């Protein structure tokens with residue numbers, strides 16, 4: 001009798017399951033994802049991984065349409081579209097968003113990270129989680145931190161071998177007061193500008209230089225309009241992989257879980273490609289005829305010393321508790 005009951009229950013369960021279509025918790029949808037770099041940037045591989053992962057988890061129902069080169073507007077404009085619920089996703093630098101969330105400025109503090117290991121540990125740990133929680137309060141779901149990378153200076157006038165060499169250089173910076181002060185503090189004429197305007201401004205000599213990671217300098221073809229690259233590693237910028245909270249709240253739990261898992265899987269791929277491509281991009285920049293110089297250890301230390309004033313000035317606006325949490329976490333990481 002018991003066996004009969006078990007068989008009957010199994011039969012009923014199988015019938016119910018058969019009646020529920022596969023991937024029932026997923027709705028056919030196309031997610032618009034915008035970004036300011038070109039598709040041959042490592043973000044292209046990250047988005048590709050996101051696409052295939054979501055297709056696998058949703059039976060092809062969750063699609064991603066990538067828009068590159070600021071096609072849907074710059075970082076801040078696209079992020080505001082997410083907050084209003086008119087666009088699903090953006091991969092954006094954290095720096096242009098400090099007007100939305102001042103705490104993001106902690107990532108812009110000059111010479112914050114010494115290497116990618118520290119950056120990953122901070123972004124994927126307590127500090128990153130805390131910032132993501134605060135982003136939710138301003139209408140943004142941060143699914144993961146991808147890598148923009150360590151930033152270096154290019155310009156058309158001269159090599160920068162010590163911080164005093166910045167004097168008089170007209171350098172484009174992201175629209176962010178910490179970056180503005182970092183370069184003003186070294187004597188540069190810092191010019192805040194959206195990323196999409198940089199190439200033309202360099203080409204027309206409206207500005208002398210800009211600063212970005214090697215892969216961005218390479219894939220944005222800045223070598224065509226810049227003569228010098230000075231390896232300063234003066235800041236490490238993360239990318240935020242943001243989803244509109246308004247639109248997120250309309251998703252099923254299964255769809256939300258798929259996006260969260262796939263964004264992290266894609267993060268590992270994007271960081272891997274970013275680090276592999278970094279050296280190749282530097283080699284290509286040199287091959288394009290750009291004169292590359294590395295700061296010697298003594299001059300790099302002097303530049304770090306000179307930049308400490310920027311930390312003191314901006315701790316209050318970023319949020320002392322966020323800056324302290326960052327410093328405490330970094331001290332813990334460096335003890336290991």
Ligand code: KDG
Nearest residue numbers: 035036037075092093174195
């Ligand atoms: O959308 C890509 C931009 O966020 C990124 O390239 C920004 O590093 C950046 C810059 O210099 O504006």
